[in-house]
Amino acid sequence: MKIITTCGMGFGTSLMLLMELQSIGAKHGITIDGEALDISSVHGQNCDAIFGSSEIVKSLEGIAVPVVGIKNILDKAEIEAKLLELVKSTEPGKE
């Protein structure tokens, strides 16, 4: 699935989040095609979901895909839980 991670600058926390998502995805056999973008470049992007820190995604409005806010970017368990929840809700019948 295609995931965009975002933060204020597009190279710091968004990259860290993307790396975590990809490694968790690999663990579960989910291929995550991802991109890290700064918050102002996110609109109009083609993707399945957007992940970012809970504070930064508050400012996103009018996005058609699921937007997932992560409270603690260093908490693998939180990221894993939210990723799996997203996968379950967008791809019923698949794992």
Add this chain to the structure above:
Amino acid sequence: MQLDNANVSLGDESRTPDNAIRAAGQLLINDGLAEPRYVEAMVEAFRDLGPYIVLAPGIAMPHARPEAGAIREGFAVLRLAKPVKFGHPENDPVRLVIPLVGSDDHSHIDLLKRLSRVLMDPDAVNTLLTTDDTALVTALFNDLKN
């Protein structure tokens, strides 16, 4: 890139987010990682974008765009003597400020991997919060192979 002892400060007396970011930024300047204007850009980013830089409970990672005055990739570690509120609803107050200097072409991914490996380890974070030995702090970050 290695973390030098010079880039570590344990016990900074700043009481506001702006001062804490500036103090952390000074460590970057001291080590030739960024220009003074990069530090101001970090403060402005915090003012514009809010406390999202407090990524995890007690840990803030201010940074700015590379073209705002980055010289070399790297980071520094500043521990605040007293916790400071940055305004994050869940992760306040902040004790550790880790300013980052990255590069546009994502070659600093290695740096981020090392940082996250340390910061995701509760024992390492505990050491960061309690030790007075800067050499121990640098060892934590530098001893990681790959």
